[in-house]
Amino acid sequence: DTAVSQTPKYLVTQMGNDKSIKCEQNLGHDTMYWYKQDSKKFLKIMFSYNNKELIINETVPNRFSPKSPDKAHLNLHINSLELGDSAVYFCASSQDRGGETDTQYFGPGTRLTVL
């Protein structure tokens, strides 16, 4: 059983293109997140949605737009891709009912390479 899944696993594209990464969780969690891991392995939050509502929006270029059609899905659309967008993007989810339900569980990651 895949708890948090992402597609695609690898994405290679040209500068200037628009691409989307999809994330789905089957854990019944209320909150989903997008994190970016750069080439030095540093992980940083990008966005968070709780029940389809945006609750965290870090300083991320407007070219990045998350969309949550329902609480089990959080997609990331990136317009006009740039070389610096090359990274591994991780989706995560948590139940967020207080206490240990706030633990975040991560998907397998999507390695985006912009040429």
Added chain:
Amino acid sequence: AQSVSQHNHHVILSEAASLELGCNYSYGGTVNLFWYVQYPGQHLQLLLKYFSGDPLVKGIKGFEAEFIKSKFSFNLRKPSVQWSDTAEYFCAVKSAQGAQKLVFGQGTRLTINP
């Protein structure tokens, strides 16, 4: 703002050696603390977590960590490492108040030589 510092960038040990990876955080309020592991080419897996209670927490694969509030530290330990522990280890902190972002340290690469 919250920040997390992992002191060791790359640690190299032989099998059966004892391990301690340092983690210090900066945050004024109540926090939840985590260690995640990333095996080569794989996703982040939760090793252990601290929310409240006993400051010595045990996780999977023989790992444990101790929360020392006065030192703002949450160091990871394992008494005897195995070659399969080779991975990247990330300490993370979040505010204890609801749905909050995880703030990660820069990671420690652990290499175990057989």
